[in-house]
Amino acid sequence: MDQLYVNVQKPSGKPSKRKGVVKENIYANEEVIHTLVPNTTGIALPGAGDERKHFCRGAAVFLGLLCLLLLSGLVVLVFLFTKGNSERKMEMALLHNSYNNVTRERNDLQISYNNVTRERNDLQISYNNLMKELDQLQTRYNNLAEEQDRLQKRFENVTKETNDLQKKLQDHKQWVYFSGSLYYISSQQKSWQQSRDDCLQRNADLLIINSKEEQDFTRRFKRLLWIGLTDREREGTWKWVDGSPLTTSYWDSGEPNGMSGVRDEDCAEIKYPEKENNWNDECCDFQRFWICEKTVAL
Numbered sequence: 001m002d003q004l005y006v007n008v009q010k011p012s013g014k015p016s017k018r019k020g021v022v023k024e025n026i027y028a029n030e031e032v033i034h035t036l037v038p039n040t041t042g043i044a045l046p047g048a049g050d051e052r053k054h055f056c057r058g059a060a061v062f063l064g065l066l067c068l069l070l071l072s073g074l075v076v077l078v079f080l081f082t083k084g085n086s087e088r089k090m091e092m093a094l095l096h097n098s099y100n101n102v103t104r105e106r107n108d109l110q111i112s113y114n115n116v117t118r119e120r121n122d123l124q125i126s127y128n129n130l131m132k133e134l135d136q137l138q139t140r141y142n143n144l145a146e147e148q149d150r151l152q153k154r155f156e157n158v159t160k161e162t163n164d165l166q167k168k169l170q171d172h173k174q175w176v177y178f179s180g181s182l183y184y185i186s187s188q189q190k191s192w193q194q195s196r197d198d199c200l201q202r203n204a205d206l207l208i209i210n211s212k213e214e215q216d217f218t219r220r221f222k223r224l225l226w227i228g229l230t231d232r233e234r235e236g237t238w239k240w241v242d243g244s245p246l247t248t249s250y251w252d253s254g255e256p257n258g259m260s261g262v263r264d265e266d267c268a269e270i271k272y273p274e275k276e277n278n279w280n281d282e283c284c285d286f287q288r289f290w291i292c293e294k295t296v297a298l
C-alpha cells in the first residue's frame with residue numbers, strides 16, 4: 001500500500017520511512033526545480049544560469065536520445081522476438097506438417113505393408129494349395145502312366161492274340177472236312193520235304209490215300225499236289241508217310257517211270273486232276289502245292 005504514495009506526501013503529511021531512499025532523492029531536487037522555473041522568462045543572459053540551462057537541455061536531449069535508443073532497442077527486440085517467434089511458429093508449423101506427412105506416409109506404408117502381408121499370406125496359401133494339387137496331379141500322373149503301360153502291354157498282347165487268331169482262322173478256313181478227316185490245301189508251293197514239314201507243324205502229315213473216294217476227293221482241287229508217298233528209302237518200293245506199304249495205287253499210265261538217266265523221281269504227286277488215275281513220280285526238289293491230312297478223333 002505504501003507504493004501508491006511514492007511521489008507525494010501521505011495524508012498524514014509524513015513520507016513513509018520504509019521506502020525512504022527513493023522518496024528522499026525526488027524531494028531533494030524539488031527546490032532546484034522551483035528555482036529553474038522563474039528563469040525561463042525574459043532575456044537570456046550569459047552566466048551560471050545559462051550554463052545550467054544548456055546542461056539541462058543537453059541532458060534532456062541526451063535522455064531523449066537515450067529513450068529513443070532504448071525505445072528503438074525495445075522495438076528491435078520486440079521485432080526480433082516477434083520475428084523469431086513467427087519463424088519458430090513457421091518452423092513448428094513446417095515440422096508439424098512434416099510430422100503429419102511422415103505420419104501419413106507411415107500410415108500409408110503400414111497399410112501397404114498390411115496389404116502386402118495379406119497378399120503374401122494369400123499367395124502362400126495359394127502356393128500351398130497349388131503344391132498340394134501338384135502332388136495329387138503327380139500321383140495321378142504316375143498312376144495314369146502305370147495304367148498306360150499296363151494298357152499298352154495289354155493292347156500289344158491283345159494285338160498279338162488277334163493276329164494269332166486271325167492266322168488260325170485263316171488256316172482254319174483252308175481246312176476241309178471229308179469222311180472222317182480234315183484236309184488242308186496250301187496256297188504256296190514248296191519241295192516235297194518242306195511241304196511235309198509244314199503239315200507236321202499243323203499236327204498233320206501229307207495225304208495218305210486209302211480209298212477210291214479219297215482219291216476222287218483230291219481231284220476237286222484241280223491242282224498239282226504233293227501226296228505222302230515216296231520211294232526215297234529204297235528205289236521202287238513206295239511207302240506212305242506213316243510207313244505203310246502202297247497197296248492200292250492210282251498211277252497215270254506209264255508212271256512211275258523214275259526218269260532214270262535224267263533225274264531222280266522219288267516223290268509222288270497228283271498230276272492230272274481231270275483223270276481218275278493221275279499220280280506221277282516226280283523230282284522231290286520241285287516246287288508244288290501240297291495237301292495235308294489230319295484224322296478227326298470221333
Ligand code: MAN
Pocket residue numbers: 255257259265280281282283
Ligand atoms: C515229265 C515229268 C515226269 C513224267 C513225264 C510224263 O517229264 O513230269 O515225271 O513222267 O513228264 O510225260
Ligand code: CA
Pocket residue numbers: 255256257258259265280281282
Ligand atoms: Ca514220273
